[in-house]
Amino acid sequence: MARAGLQLGLKQALGRVAAGAPVPVFAVAGQGAREHVQDLRLDGRLRLVDSPGAAMVLLIAGGLPDGLAEPLAHLHDSLPHPRATLWWPLGAGPATWPQQFVPTIETRDGVSETLQAIQRELLRGQRPGEPPILPDEDPVPWKGVGPYGQGGTGMTGGTPYGRPMAELGADRDGLRLDVLPLRIGPFFPRFPPGLTLDLKLAGDVIVDVAPVESPFAGAPPVGVCRAGARIFVDALSQPVPVAGLELARAREHLRWLADALVAVELGSLGSRVLRLAAELRTSDGDSIRTLGRALRRTQAIGWATNGVGRIPAAAVEGLGAGPIARAAGLPEDERTHDPAYSGLGFEPIVQRDGDAAARWRQRLGEAAQSLELAARAGDRRTVPTGSVESPRGRLDGEGNATARFLHLLPGVLQGLEWGDAVTTLVSLDLDFEEAVFAETARAGAVAS
Amino acid sequence: MILLGPLGVALAVFVAAIGAALFVRLSGDLPRRPVPTTPERTPFAGGETPAVHAWNRYHARYYVMALVFLAFDMEMVFMYPWAVVFVREGGIAFVEMGMFITVLLLGVLYAWRERAFNWA
Incomplete structure (x- = not known):
């Protein structure tokens, strides 16, 4: 009795202390939610975690296609x-994935308060924790061939936790060792929303990789267009101010940089970059150049990116791969064909190396250049030609740079260690939503 | 504190440390934790469940670096008795150790050429 009382008292006391801490949140960025989820990093009341095991609340932002219902259930239950x-x-419409547990919030202001209230109620026992969606059972119970469940084939005998052991495969050193098949995504925090990879790993070296078709592709549009991508989608069909377009481009590059800094464990610097992106003005070119110099001096970034994920110019020539192509030395840019840019002194910036470090330099250089263009553009407006240079490359009626680049991904990632592969993926700035937004806008224009 | 004397202070620190260790140990046990369910135990790979078990044999490529470290470690072990007799033996001891280190250095250069210092 005394022990039970002590337990209860201790639990309540610890719960009160824990309720005041930042809420550990695992955030899923669905369609149209990338920026909103990013901005949550600036809120000191929340702590965005990289694994559901470290989270108390699962925040699902934006729309998710039905194809993600099962992974979402796994995520929820972990x-x-x-x-x-x-x-x-x-703004996304209703979804078919399990919503019986899900309270809904509409406005940005209420999100942090609601998450805090949820944590408080959970820790004080005023709100029951959600039960699992999936059954609590192993796919196959661990059982060998012997009378006591022992023995069998494989390293340990039996099938541990219902999963067979990895098969043997050739190693790059001429050995025959286990090759581990693994599907990473679609909610892996370092991947862009919608990316899932089928990998085969020997240790941490990628032996084989195949991208799984994005759940966003082909699914009916469930989200609203991201604010950062909207102006580029609009520019496909109507004249838009060059100044606004270039400011949006610089902002997108900085938002990418904030994510990239989180990936190299420089999250606090990433938060500063996010703040700069949120309040970006055309006069901030010097801030970006200062930031670029600071990043070049940061040894951790150099070690992570120099010589990593090299993409030769010949591989991306003609793909309209934007900063990826320009970082490899190709001066491909749709803006050179736009009469609105003539007289502005626009020349595409290019790098030579084509590695992750070159792509970092490229985007920072382009962000500063965009602010200069925005300052010089006055009230010029673009001329719609059916294609536009988005921050990721050429965007047209047939898709975006990510869609055209995806078939090159296995060649880029094979042979890399896992850490280098993540750095490479981050440096590519893939975006599976842009093409869907463009398609949705085009369909809307046709319908109207 | 001064009244207790040095022995008393040491005893007080000892008792406080034991108390803190017991508190940490027991407070971890007191709240009853539910047994994690199967999905909670499943390794997180972005929402998909793994098809095979994660136990697998892979090539620990840094083992060459570990061997090189062992070689240097043994070299240091030889240098302690050498340092003791160095003053007595003089130049001959210096030359002998120089030969020993040269042979080891050749080994290191070979390992370097073979990319033993690349982590993976």
Whole structure:
């Protein structure tokens, strides 16, 4: 009795202390939610975690196609007890994935307060933790061939936790060792929303890789267009101010940089970059150049990116791969064909090396250049030609740079260690939503 | 504190340390934790479940670096008795150790050429 009382008292006391801490949130960025989820990093009341095991609340932002219902259920069930889910639709329509547990929030202002309230209630026992969606059973119970469940084939005998052991395969050193097949995504925090990779790993070296078709592709549009991508989608069909377009480009590059800094464990610097992106003005070119110099002096970034994920110019020639192509030395840029840019002194910036470090330099250089163009552009407006240079490359009626680049991804990633592969993927700035937004806008224009 | 004397202070620190260790140990046990379910135990790979078990044999490529480290470690072990007799033996000891280190250095240069210092 005394022990039970002590337990309860201790639990309540610890719960009160823990309720005041930042809420550990695992955020899923659905369609149209990338920027909103990024901005949550600036809120000191929340702590965005990289694994559901470290989270208390699952935040689903934006729209998710039905194809993601099953991974979402797995994700939900991997949060430890007590747990809760919050859906932040951001204008997305109703979904078919399990919503029986999901309270909904509409506005940005209420998100942090609601998450804090959820944590408080969970820790004080005023709100029950959500039960699992999936059954709590191993796919196949661990059982060998012997009478006591022992023995069998493989390293340990039996099938541990229902999963067979990895098969043998050739190693790059001429050995025959286990090759581990693994599907990473679609909610892996370092991947862009919608990317899933089928990998074969020997240790941490990628032996084989194949991208799984994006769940966003072909699915009916469930989200609203991201604010950062909207002006580029609009520029496909109507004249837009060059100054606004270039400011948006610089902002997108800085938002990419914020994510890239989180990937190299420089999250606080990433938050400063996000703040700069949120308040970006045409006079901030010097801030970006100063930032670029500071990043070039940062040894950790150099070690992570120099010589990593090299893409030769010949591989991306003619793909309209934007900063990826320009970082490899190709001066491909749709803006050179736009009469609105003539007289502005626009010349595409190019690098030579084509590695991840070159892509970092390229985007920072382009961000500063965009601010200069925006300052010089006055009230010029673009001329719609059916294609536009988005921050990722050529965007037209047939898709975006990511869609055209995707078939090159296995060649780029094979043979890399996992850490280098993530650095490379981050440096590519893939975007599976842009093409969907463009398609949606085009369909809307046709319908109207 | 001064009244307790040095022995008393040491005893007080000892008792406080034991108390803190017991508190940490027991407070971890007191709240009952639910047993993690199967999905909670599943390794996180972005929402998909793994098809095979994660136990697998892979090539620990840094083992060559570990061997080179061992070689240097043994070299240091030989240098301690050498340092003791160095003053007595004089130049001959210096030359002998020089030969020993030269042979080791050749080994290191070979390992370097063979890319033993690349982590993976």
